[in-house]
Amino acid sequence: MWAFIHKLGSPRWFYGMSAKMQPWFWAAAVLLLVVGSLWGLAFAPADYQQGNSFRIIYVHVPAAFLAQSIFIAMAVSGLVFMVWKIKVADMAATVMAPFGAVMTFVALFSGAVWGVPTWGTWWMWDARLTSMLILLFLYIGVIALRSAFTRRDSGSRAASVLTMVGVINIPIIKYSVDWWYTLHQTASFTLTSRPTMPTQMWLPLVIMLLGFYCFFIAITLMRTRSEILRREASKRWVQELLTDPMLSTATKKAR
Structure with a gap:
């Protein structure tokens, strides 16, 4: 375990390791999303109350799940960065934030579209909806906080602290429909x-959930690799890699 954490602290090792993992997650994401979309949108039966409007669940639920999961992953990454000073953890948290913000917006927007035929309104100051909106503001705050400091380390520490504090909003989102009277329905799918x-x-919904998570992992690996090259540009192994892309020094040494 500690040996793995030690390796994880090496941007060069992570760059090489992620190169091997990334294609598998891309392939899984494409396969799962295509199968889940076709099954859910074309072959799943219409809901007896909501008709075909319920089909937005195949986008809304995975986006909402992923928005919350990404923020938890950022909080864990922030903790790892603050405690063990692992730079890759901070790089991963940096690239996850914009994607998490997009997923939160997709969840809010798809929920609003779903709410018009279901509730008769696109928005209510409901506990679930309001806490999701707060999550979007937290994502935006983390992104803005990183760029507010001239020194990268200071911005990283500030963003990590905000993420670790803001993660308290996640259980509020999850249990809001149980703690308060809300317009939002209780979860129709839980683990x-x-x-x-x-x-x-529900089976195509599970497939879509897995597809969204595989897509998230793939894009996080891809963008973290780019962030490593940007931050480690002065290192010799990066200069060699950029000078001769066919000579993957990082990949060879990560084996």
């Missing part, structure tokens, strides 16, 4: 209880 939907409806 700990039997789905309330028929199999032909």
Whole structure:
């Protein structure tokens, strides 16, 4: 375990390791998203109450799950960076924030579109909706805070602290429908209880969830690799790699 953490602290090792993992996650993401989209949008039966408007669940739920998961991942990365000073953790948190903000916006927007035919309104100051909006502001705050400091380390520490404090909003999002009276329905799909939907409806949702997560991992690996090259541009191994792309010194030494 400690040996792995030690290796994880090496940008050169992570760059080489992620090069091997990235294609597999891209392939899995494309396959799962294509199968899940076709199944959910074309072949799953219409809901007996909401009709075909329920099909937005195949975008809304994965986006909402991912928005929360990314913020938790950023908080963990911030903790690792603050405690063990692992630069790759901070690089990963840096590239995850914009994608998390996009997923939060997609969740809010798709929820608003879904709310018009279902609730008769696109927005209510509902506990679930409001806490998701706060999550979007937290993402924007983390991104802005990083660029507000002239020294990168200061910005990284400030963003890590904000992320670790802001993660308290995640259980509020999850349990808001249980703690308060809200317009938002309770979860129709959880990892700990039997789905309330028929199999032909929830199975494509699971596939879409897995596809969204594989896409997130793939794009995080890709963007972290770019961030490593940007931050480590003065290092010899990066200069050699950029001078001769066919000579993957980093990949060879990471084996």
